[in-house]
Amino acid sequence: MDSDAPEPAKSPAGGRAIYFDGTSNQRRAVTLRFADRLEIRDGDQVLAAWAYGDIRRADGPSGMLRASCLTAAALARLEIRDAAVAADLVSRSTGIDDNTPGRRGVATIVGWSLAAAVSIVAVVLFGVPLAAERLTPLVPDSFERRLGDVADRQVKAVFDAKLCDYAPGQQAFAKLVTAIREAADLDTSVQSGVLSTWVPNAFALPGGKVYLLSGLLAKAENADEIAGVLAHELGHLKHRDNMRGLIHNGGTSFLIGLLFGDITGSSALIFAARSLVTNSYTREAEQDADSFSIEIMHRLGRPTKPMGELLVRVTGKEAKGLSILSSHPLSADRLARMTREDRPASSPPLLTGEEWRALKMICSSAS
């Protein structure tokens, strides 16, 4: 045979794919090369090389092989639409259907989710707020409620949180919420509850749900502190910040979830991670919610300073960056403002001493 133009060693097969590196949400068209490892290439650059034994099948739509790698970022994915290329990869990847969790514990996945969450903050900060402003008025209530329900389930699953149900505590909580809701001129569709979790926080969800987390309740010293926080959350609700917030906050994780076809797993973790790492309401929305809270407390004839004191108590004790409250406007600034706005109580306490003690025990029967 003619040998002066030696046939190059038959180049290992390969093909085209879409690659997500798992730490940014960039979608890259890549070339796969089946060498001794699977090389993921962009032109001459090898972006990653996955050992065949570490490649696993990830959930994906039919008609596509979606693969992850045990030694890559937890959210790194390859998407291969070419059936022949997919079949070739499957034949080389001996462990592709081994669904063992391997060394990746949940903690690692949470870690990576945090990394992913942090990396998408830039998108959220620079890309989504405008979209949220424009989209929010267009979102129908029914859709908002459905999103709220999804977020509700995610939040409960992620925090492994149960709704606290000690009856006298519930009655006290309902009394407090009702007083604030009526002063806020919000209708009775507002739902609220106390969730049992150590996280010191409170939040509003689309569709009109307000949750107080028992971690915050545990740190509160009187009903005015909690009333101020609840009024703040109702302020978000009234201004539909929650919808903006979800587009803004959950929206990105829902998008990521859709991207990876994993709405229940990693995206829920991202949602939680993001919620823990950063509150995505804008500073303006936070200040407006504080203004709202101040106004409500004035209407109720109750002091505004306690909420500020609670915020400082919580953010002072928690590790920086772990509490949502810590990324609100600086607690010290908020306390200063609430102290300026403080008026001596002109109405009796919102809860009796007995009711306050019952509220503090609301999670006592939750495991």
Ligand SMILES: [Zn+2]
């Ligand atoms: Zn807020």
